[in-house]
Amino acid sequence: xFKTDDSKAxxxxxxxxxxxxLTAGDHVLCAVSGAMIPLEMLxxxxxxxxxxxxxxxxxxxxxxxS
Numbered sequence: 001x002f003k004t005d006d007s008k009a010x011x012x013x014x015x016x017x018x019x020x021x022l023t024a025g026d027h028v029l030c031a032v033s034g035a036m037i038p039l040e041m042l043x044x045x046x047x048x049x050x051x052x053x054x055x056x057x058x059x060x061x062x063x064x065x066s
Contacts, residue, residue: 014052037054
């Protein structure tokens with residue numbers, strides 16, 4: 001996804017089975033890589049850390065870092 005002038009990062013609340021959108025937006029930024037993740041492509045996050053991740057590999061690396 002390319003960032004356009006009207007794209008805006010959303011604020012989300014991450015739960016064990018999904019997330020809730022707190023503020024309007026069309027993407028979030030990966031907590032590790034900073035990559036833009038469109039909401040419809042968001043599959044990986046940490047409930048405890050309330051962080052989104054761009055891939056399973058990044059999520060695994062982040063979770064083993066603690």
